[in-house]
Amino acid sequence: MTSQHAVPTLEDVAKVAGVSPATVSRSLNSPSLVSKETLKRVKSAVETLGYTPHFGARFMSAKRTMTIGAIIPTMENAIFAKGIQAFQERLHDLGYTLLISSNSYDPEIEAEQVRALASRGADGILLIGYWREEKVYKFLQQRNIPFLLAWAFAANNALPAIGFDNRASMYQLCAQVLTMGHRNIAVISGTTEGNDRATNRLKGITECLAVAGINLENVPIIETPYDIDNGANAFEKLMTGPKRPSVVMCGNDVLAVGALQRAQEMGIAVPAEVSITGFDGIELARVVTPRLTTVCVPHSEMGRRAADELVRMVESGEAGRSFELSSEIKVEKSISAII
Amino acid sequence: MTSQHAVPTLEDVAKVAGVSPATVSRSLNSPSLVSKETLKRVKSAVETLGYTPHFGARFMSAKRTMTIGAIIPTMENAIFAKGIQAFQERLHDLGYTLLISSNSYDPEIEAEQVRALASRGADGILLIGYWREEKVYKFLQQRNIPFLLAWAFAANNALPAIGFDNRASMYQLCAQVLTMGHRNIAVISGTTEGNDRATNRLKGITECLAVAGINLENVPIIETPYDIDNGANAFEKLMTGPKRPSVVMCGNDVLAVGALQRAQEMGIAVPAEVSITGFDGIELARVVTPRLTTVCVPHSEMGRRAADELVRMVESGEAGRSFELSSEIKVEKSISAII
DNA sequence: GGATTTGATGAAAGCGCTTGCATCGACTCG
DNA sequence: CGAGTCGATGCAAGCGCTTTCATCAAATCC
Numbered sequence: 001m002t003s004q005h006a007v008p009t010l011e012d013v014a015k016v017a018g019v020s021p022a023t024v025s026r027s028l029n030s031p032s033l034v035s036k037e038t039l040k041r042v043k044s045a046v047e048t049l050g051y052t053p054h055f056g057a058r059f060m061s062a063k064r065t066m067t068i069g070a071i072i073p074t075m076e077n078a079i080f081a082k083g084i085q086a087f088q089e090r091l092h093d094l095g096y097t098l099l100i101s102s103n104s105y106d107p108e109i110e111a112e113q114v115r116a117l118a119s120r121g122a123d124g125i126l127l128i129g130y131w132r133e134e135k136v137y138k139f140l141q142q143r144n145i146p147f148l149l150a151w152a153f154a155a156n157n158a159l160p161a162i163g164f165d166n167r168a169s170m171y172q173l174c175a176q177v178l179t180m181g182h183r184n185i186a187v188i189s190g191t192t193e194g195n196d197r198a199t200n201r202l203k204g205i206t207e208c209l210a211v212a213g214i215n216l217e218n219v220p221i222i223e224t225p226y227d228i229d230n231g232a233n234a235f236e237k238l239m240t241g242p243k244r245p246s247v248v249m250c251g252n253d254v255l256a257v258g259a260l261q262r263a264q265e266m267g268i269a270v271p272a273e274v275s276i277t278g279f280d281g282i283e284l285a286r287v288v289t290p291r292l293t294t295v296c297v298p299h300s301e302m303g304r305r306a307a308d309e310l311v312r313m314v315e316s317g318e319a320g321r322s323f324e325l326s327s328e329i330k331v332e333k334s335i336s337a338i339i
Numbered sequence: 340m341t342s343q344h345a346v347p348t349l350e351d352v353a354k355v356a357g358v359s360p361a362t363v364s365r366s367l368n369s370p371s372l373v374s375k376e377t378l379k380r381v382k383s384a385v386e387t388l389g390y391t392p393h394f395g396a397r398f399m400s401a402k403r404t405m406t407i408g409a410i411i412p413t414m415e416n417a418i419f420a421k422g423i424q425a426f427q428e429r430l431h432d433l434g435y436t437l438l439i440s441s442n443s444y445d446p447e448i449e450a451e452q453v454r455a456l457a458s459r460g461a462d463g464i465l466l467i468g469y470w471r472e473e474k475v476y477k478f479l480q481q482r483n484i485p486f487l488l489a490w491a492f493a494a495n496n497a498l499p500a501i502g503f504d505n506r507a508s509m510y511q512l513c514a515q516v517l518t519m520g521h522r523n524i525a526v527i528s529g530t531t532e533g534n535d536r537a538t539n540r541l542k543g544i545t546e547c548l549a550v551a552g553i554n555l556e557n558v559p560i561i562e563t564p565y566d567i568d569n570g571a572n573a574f575e576k577l578m579t580g581p582k583r584p585s586v587v588m589c590g591n592d593v594l595a596v597g598a599l600q601r602a603q604e605m606g607i608a609v610p611a612e613v614s615i616t617g618f619d620g621i622e623l624a625r626v627v628t629p630r631l632t633t634v635c636v637p638h639s640e641m642g643r644r645a646a647d648e649l650v651r652m653v654e655s656g657e658a659g660r661s662f663e664l665s666s667e668i669k670v671e672k673s674i675s676a677i678i
Numbered sequence: 679g680g681a682t683t684t685g686a687t688g689a690a691a692g693c694g695c696t697t698g699c700a701t702c703g704a705c706t707c708g
Numbered sequence: 709c710g711a712g713t714c715g716a717t718g719c720a721a722g723c724g725c726t727t728t729c730a731t732c733a734a735a736t737c738c
Contacts, residue, residue, distance in 0.1 A: 007482060009694055020718045025696055035716060050478065055458040057694035059395030060723040076424040077622075078417055085415040088441060092448070097455055100439045102427060109431070116436055119394040120459075139389065143346060228622060257626050264628065283416075283567060287596050289603065289628040348724055359688045364726055374686060396724035399693040 008049040017045035028053065059121045068096050068310060069117035070126040073105045073195075077226060077254050078282045080128070083150070086303030087126065094311050096123075105225070107194050111136050118143050124314045126150055126306055130157060131196040146313035146320060150306050152197055153324045160313070160320025162306050166197045169295045169327040170204030173277060176329055177247055178212050181338030182275065185209065186245035187221040188234040188255050201251050201279060220245070224255070231258025232265075235276075239268060246274060246338055253278035253285040256292050260334065271336035281330060290333030297327050347388040356384035367392065398460045407435050407649060408456035409465040412444045412534075416565060416593045417621045419467070422489070425642030426465065433650050435462075444564070446533050450475050457482050463653045465489055465645055469496060470535040485652040485659060489645050491536055492663045499652070499659025501645050503666040505536045508634045509543030512616060512668050516586055517551050520677030521614065524548065525584035526560040527573040527594045540590050540618060559584070563594070570597025571604075574615075578607060585613060585677055592617035592624040595631050599673065610675035620669065629672030636666050 014021040019038060027034045027042040034042070045051075059065050068091055072080045088098045099117060103109035110127075114136055117125055124146040137159075140147050149161035177185065187205055190198035206216055220238055224230040231250060235258065238248060250256035256278030263270050270276055270290060278285050281296030302325055313320045353360045358377060366373045366381040373381070384390075398404050407430055411419045427437045438456060442448035449466075453475055456464055463485040476498075479486050488500035516524070526544055529537035545555055559577055563569040570589060574597065577587060589595035595617030602609045609615055609629060617624050620635030641664055652659045 010696095011694075021695080022697080022719075023717060026717085029696080033716075038716080050481065052454050052458045054399070054694050056395040056398030056460060057723090058696080060393070060399060060694080060725090061696040062723090074424065075414065075420050075427070078420070081414050081417070081420060085413065085441065088414070089443070097459075098440065101437065102424065104428070115391050119391045120436075121395060142389065228626065261626055284623065284626060287567065287600055287623060287627050349726095350724075360725080361689080361727080362687060365687085368726080372686075377686080393724050396693090397726080399695090399724080400726040401693095 007054075008051045009054065010051075012049055013042065013045045013051050016049060017041045064314075065121035065123055066096050067099060067120065067122050068124050068126065068307075068314075069099045069101070069113075069120070069122035071110055071113050071117070072100065072102050072128055074226075075100075075102045078284060079226070079252065079254070079280055080151070082282070082299040083303035083306075086300040087307050088303075090304045090307035091311070094307065096307075096311065105191070105195065107132060114139065118145055124148070124310045126310060128152075129196045130154060130159065130161070131194055131199075146310065148306055148310045148313065148320050150302060152200075153322060154200075155324070160309070160322050162302055162309060162323040162325065164297055164325045164327045166200035167204040167207070169297075169329075170201040170279065171208045172204075173279070173293075173295050173329050174205045174208035174249065176331065177249065177275075177277065177335070178208070180275075180335065182247040183214065183338075184243070184246040185214070185219055186238045186248045187219060188231055188238070188248060188250045188259060189221060189223045190226050190251035190255065191223055198251055205249055218243075226252055226254045228254055228258040228261065231255030232262035233258075235259035235262045236266065239263075239266065239274070244274065247277065247335065248274060249277045251279060253280045253282050253292060253294055256294070256334075257284050257288055260288055260290075260292070271334055275335035277335060281328075286332075288334075293332045293335040294330055295327045296330050298325050301325060346393075347390045348393065349390075351388055352381065352384045352390050355388060356380045403653075404460035404462055405435050406438060406459065406461050407463050407465065407646075407653075408438045408440070408452075408459070408461035410449055410452050410456070411439065411441050411467050413565075414439075414441045417623060418565070418591065418593070418619055419490070421621070421638040422642040422645075425639040426646050427642075429643045429646035430650070433646065435646075435650065444530070444534065446471060453478060457484055463487070463649045465649060467491075468535045469493060469498065469500070470533055470538075485649065487645055487649045487652065487659050489641060491539075492661060493535075493539075494663070499648070499661050501641055501648060501662040501664065503636055503664045504539075506539035506543040506546070508636075508666045508668075509540040509618065510547045511543075512618070512632075512634050513544045513547035513588065515668055515670065516588065516614075516616065516674070517547070519614075519674065521586040522553065522677075523582070523585040524553070524558055525577045525587045526558065527570055527577070527587060527589045527598060528560060528562045529565045529590035529594065530562055537590055544588055565591055565593045567593055567597040567600065570594030571601035572597075574598035574601045575605065578602075578605065578613065583613065586616065586674065587613060588616045590618060592619045592621050592631060592633055595633070595673075596623050596627055599627055599629075599631070610673055614674035616674060620667075625671075627673075632671045632674040633669055634666050635669050637664050640664060 010021045010024050014024045024042050027039050031039055091098050101113040127149050129152045149159055151163045153161050153163040153165050189202045192199040222234040224234050248259055256276050259276050278292040278294035281294050285292035285294045349360045349363050353363045363381050366378050430437050440452040466488050468491045488498055490502045492500050492502040492504050528541045531538040561573040563573050587598055595615050598615050617631040617633035620633050624631035624633045
């Protein structure tokens with residue numbers, strides 16, 4: 001081993017540059033307080049030593065860590081990917097590092113991750129949706145850690161959030177479905193327990209149907225975790241049930257794509273024999289045949305603006321604001337009108 | 340504001356439990372050294388105060404951080420999602436926290452992220468593929484930080500890696516394509532610069548074609564970043580060129596799906612008029628119509644085993660080993676034989 | 679039963695950095 | 709030209725934790 005793994009410290013840099021550690025620190029953090037001359041010497045010392053500030057030490061003496069945490073339910077399907085990617089890019093531009101954790105929709109793990117991020121000094125945290133145990137919010141407040149909720153927006157909730165109204169969007173989509181003449185509706189919903197987005201989407205459908213005077217007892221609803229195969233299986237169950245629906249509304253695109261796929265395998269024509277709708281407007285929705293009728297959500301915009309707002313909260317110390325983004329119903333070939 | 344944001348410290352816990360800070364520390368980290376009695380008191384003090392160890396402080400005095408970093412090119416398309424998800428899950432089981440960064444295939448940003456993770460005390464780092472500037476490897480070695488490469492495997496490279504042989508896999512797929520009678524081949528490759536996976540996949544094709552005696556000058560190759568629309572555009576260019584290929588081989592499934600989509604838009608029948616192949620075997624490949632002929636990679640297994648190996652390296656201090664995983668060619672409807 | 683071991687705990691020294699305060703020339707001002 | 713400013717720098721006190729070493733009482737041994 002040629003290299004002695006002596007990680008260089010501030011003091012080493014100071015020695016090489018012939019100044020005090022304090023001056024090195026200032027050169028790195030507030031260059032304006034240091035003379036051009038010294039700055040140059042320090043810079044070169046840093047280079048030759050390959051010095052990297054020790055994050056732990058910095059974290060201990062300074063308050064800020066320039067780190068933002070994000071906790072998402074899953075990375076596996078693409079629902080959050082685009083938004084988080086945009087979130088990360090914007091944060092990077094703003095000089096922050098993003099730490100991501102995912103928890104497979106498990107609230108226990110989520111709570112644990114909040115603590116982990118807090119103890120790692122996250123200056124702010126991004127969470128998905130509203131629902132979580134009260135103690136998590138308590139903890140965040142007690143620790144005074146700014147947080148922002150994303151992928152959801154509820155006008156009647158004071159917590160700072162950026163997203164869209166899942167209920168209203170789905171309501172609208174359902175209204176569209178009704179307008180096209182469908183009365184025989186089935187639903188494949190994501191797991192609603194502990195998931196306010198899924199819950200609200202389902203609510204959007206049931207409310208709309210109720211308003212339209214459709215008896216909900218006749219509307220089969222299957223709940224299942226977001227996954228292509230689950231969507232497929234649920235679809236099969238619905239289509240082999242007592243009464244075939246004319247349209248299957250799915251809680252998100254992943255489920256819908258599963259449904260679509262199983263339809264093909266079963267030789268059921270879409271949309272001729274049955275229509276299918278999704279939600280989210282992820283890539284998956286536009287590459288399948290027929291394209292999915294879905295609700296398009298501005299993922300990238302959401303990610304970017306979430307970054308802006310969270311950083312604003314962190315840097316200004318002000319309370320977070322909420323932003324409602326608009327979603328857009330995109331009617332594609334996976335649905336047809338009933339004549 | 341009701342809550343004074345006084346984050347409780349070890350000392351606070353000590354005071355409440357009526358013991359010394361040292362004892363609290365031991366209770367938390369080496370319970371076996373502490374009496375049952377004391378342990379109980381400390382535990383309850385921790386609970387009532389909602390104490391969370393200060394990561395920075397811990398990092399400063401201890402060596403381990405129980406943190407693993409992963410640096411991936413992108414979260415946006417699903418190539419890495421499944422593998423990283425499995426990686427994270429396994430790490431969680433092993434008691435480690437995962438920090439993820441993505442860099443949009445920018446080597447500068449990657450280098451920066453390696454430093455960021457190092458200064459944050461990552462006990463080990465997962466990187467994608469072999470190629471990166473020598474200084475990055477130097478840095479890692481000098482800092483004595485265990486690292487593992489994933490999504491690639493090259494028998495002739497000593498760096499610890501877990502993955503598959505991109506060149507060999509693509510060679511095999513290409514051989515299959517030739518077997519089916521295709522001689523008029525076009526390629527849509529991912530950007531090869533700075534990307535050894537893309538480079539090797541392309542090499543797999545060209546080598547195979549060379550062996551088959553096909554003049555590479557007649558093989559149009561378009562290089563473009565991994566993105567559905569880029570795949571679509573490249574496909575269109577190829578199909579409107581001087582001589583239509585009978586098969587378009589794509590560097591990954593994302594490009595292939597783009598190609599497939601544009602084919603549909605252009606009214607070109609797949610596989611009747613042109614065949615299309617992908618690489619990776621992500622979900623996208625199996626939901627499109629026709630299903631994509633592709634090379635399936637064991638993403639989840641790779642993620643899990645990467646976690647195991649990296650943790651082993653960290654905990655044992657031993658050098659990393661390399662693992663070649665096998666990939667599997669999956670022939671689906673997107674390709675047809677030339678008679 | 680005195681000497682030694684053992685188990686449980688405390689005291690205190692850092693770990694590498696930031697920052698308030700002190701210092702000290704060099705300048706400015708009246 | 710002496711007093712007050714100011715810009716640049718150093719000194720040193722922590723930040724919250726881990727860990728070595730010392731301490732001390734109880735248990736063990738010959």
